[in-house]
Amino acid sequence: MTEQTFNIRDYGAVISKDQLQTKAIQACIDACHQAGGGKVLIPEGTYLIGSLRLYSNMILYLESGAILKGIENYQDYEDFHVPSSIQYLQDSYYVKAWNLPEYYFYGMITAFNEENVQIIGEPGSLIDGSDVYDKNGEEGFRGPMGIIMSGIKELHLQGYTFANSANWSHTLDGCEKIEVQNVTIKAGHDGFNLHHSKDILIEECHLETGDDCFAGYDIENLLVRRCQLNTACNMLRIGGVNVRFEECTCFGPGHYPHLSEDSYYTHGIFKFYSIDGDEIKQPANKIVLSKCTFADADRLFIYDFGRKDLMQNNLPLKSLTLEDCQIAQLRRTSSFKGNGEAVTLTLRNVQIDYDSEEPFLEFDESVTLILENVHFVRPTSFKDGTKDFVFSNTVSMSM
Template sequence: MKFPIVEINDHLSRRAWLSKVSVPAIAVVGATMVSARNPEAVAASGVFDIRDYGAKGDGKTLNTSAIQTAIDACSGAGGGKVLIPTGTFLSGTLQLKSGVTLYLSAGGKLLGSPKREDYTAGKGVPSGNGNIVFLYAVNAERLSIEGKGTIDGNGLAFYTGKGDNTGPGQNGVGGNFDRPHLLIFYQCTELRLHDAFLQASAYHCIRLLQCRQVYIDGVRIYNRVNKNNDGFHFSSCQYVHISNCDVQCQDDACALFGSNKFVTVTNCSFSTRWSIFRFGGGESQNIAISNCLIYDTYGCPIKISAGRASIENFTFSNIIMRNVTGPIGIGFSGTGNNNSAAAGSASKPFVRNISFNGIRASVVALPVPHPDIHFDLHTWEGEKNSCITLNGMDDHYLENISFTDVQVTYAGGGTLAQANKREVPKVAAEYFGVWDTAPGGPPAYGLYARNVKGLTLQNVRLEFEKEDSRPALVLDNVQDAAINGLNIRGSMDAESLLRITNSKDILFTATRILTPCQVLLSLEGPSNEGIQFDGGDLRKAKKQVVYSGGANDKSLKI
């Protein structure tokens, strides 16, 4: 049908113009608008509005079947958009499929049902650590979740006061696993998550298992209504790229377990009760994290915990940490005796080639409760008066660890009792576990390193706010260290500013003592060799060195 051509002049009113348009033309337009609500017409357009399949956005009607039907129709048509329009659409478990874009309109919300019977495990998702789920996909390709709307897990409805008990030494015994994760993706390829707001999961927010080509951009996560409220949780994924996200959660914000490879995280902000970047087990390699803001985070922002693992080639650059504990912990036992060990680990485990560049951190004395987390959280002794911890064990070494342009201000307040710890327990499962076993916190206020080969500190500045009786730096069985431009605040209450035990080939150049101290260096043990200070400003130390435990001046040159 041809529409009539109507000439319009500046003096023609809208009513007069409409009177010149033929009635059949308006009828055709109206018919087209009505047919857009018809499923067949929608399928032809590639947009599948869930209302066309019976969904109601009243926040009360259970829409699981209607929404799943829309997803199935979209996938069956070769792909397209499943539209979540304005409204609150209550649902149970949904399966996403290849070629489907779940599009959340700005006023649209998918709300998880508060009833356990409305959820199932994801079909094909491996069991373990709970796989009851709200939205999931298995072996899907070219799958997307987009739009500025919301996916709300209604997780407070599943709060029992009990977590999954997978923390240090718990091994999941008696844990609460019967609650839905918000999103699970298993063996998916080319997965994209853009702009969505994800909140209030009953368990982890996003779990990605063995996925490839993952692109996450502009996603906001607010997940603080239940225990084990992780943000991102990856297991053995490859080619993952996260950018421009904001994550506030209760547990690990970005956990990478298993064999994750070729991962980038950039331009994101994070806050949580526990850790931000947590790594453990498998063959985890080639990961770059940059331009991130971390605030009000306890349990160590960057935590690398390895049993029989192959971990190498990590970079952390341009990161600001404000009000944290930790702030960096690397633990390596070389055995499979902690909860981060994973199947498929290399026969010869290692942790090597880890660099930290452009770090600014302020470290508080102990965790501070988040006002928006409604349940109490245990504070571990080892979280108090924390420091950077590099902890290898027995004949297993951390290798090639570097810190460049790093400035950390600690709360201070450490005691002589802490400083006097000489026999540090061999614990590697959690960064703070070693200090829980030796209650009272670490013996250094700045950096503690044990069993490290190839340690580099370049332009590192360590300070405290409250007078601290501990050394700034403790090196125990460290080999091949180059420390240039170290700026450290001293204390007249501390026995020494530096402590070196049974270490060799340690070169300090251009060291600066910022405030007076009693002794520059305490050299301990009979196995020290090749310790040298070259240049710098050491005037503020009343005494340069004291020897104990069999150490002597033959191993030291200043």
């Protein structure tokens, strides 16, 4: 079947930085939907929008120079009254702690429980969240999400830049078969949130975020490769099974600020995520960071199972492996504690250049620590409970 193209200009959309175009663009989307799907074309120019809703068998296509710009009034966005797969919005503790409004999962470009949805941007296309302020939003200032794809089967995102998201730039929850290629994220909050999603490939992306680059729990089968990550928070706040990051470059400090702290330093490389306010099907396992470079952050690991303040008190982590990685310019002691839940931490063919008087890693008796051909550029201390160990040169051993 020949792909049908629907141009938003044919449905009344005009280039404007101050006139809202949501109704005209949605009319074009609805016509595409009624025709059974096709391509919704966004020509070059700036179009001011609130919330748009996409449907199955649809491509939202941005030409070079096309800009979808979020209107600055948070009341022009909506959640379409569709329940999210992310359940902590129903948990009174987190609602109060983070000041979450009932309409928390509202955003610029949305789709819910659809199939075969694509957002494609030519080089030079932009989605701008305008850093919308919502006095009733999370933390008393965060506005709408950027892209919300919830319960989508077969999702493809490619080519565009997303800037200044007022909350997470990509909420991809409960989705299956996700492919993301050559997407750039700048400023705002989180980059990709992948709660309850599976069978995911993300490659050749460039993230410069104010909050976590990647976040999510209950993830299955995630491969991220050849991405550049920069953040004023955590590179990876992750929990899941068969999660793999390959050939990624992760470096701080953040180019854009962490908005709630007004700070730029990178908190950590890997921070475990297993929140008790949501359902998680199985313990996290087989998380691998391979052929990656990590530089200029406070900590390499933040794992202290059972702590609610760290959102690590649902199901535990069983294994984490770093292989063929380079680590440098870390400032503070990493924590890796199972607190009674057995976990294996493997460092294989890793080079560590750590220049601090603090121990590099503190771990507990729940941890099996495996070092295979780990090269320490300078003497480096580890702490196991009350025992201190100092490693230098190249080490292979199990503890």
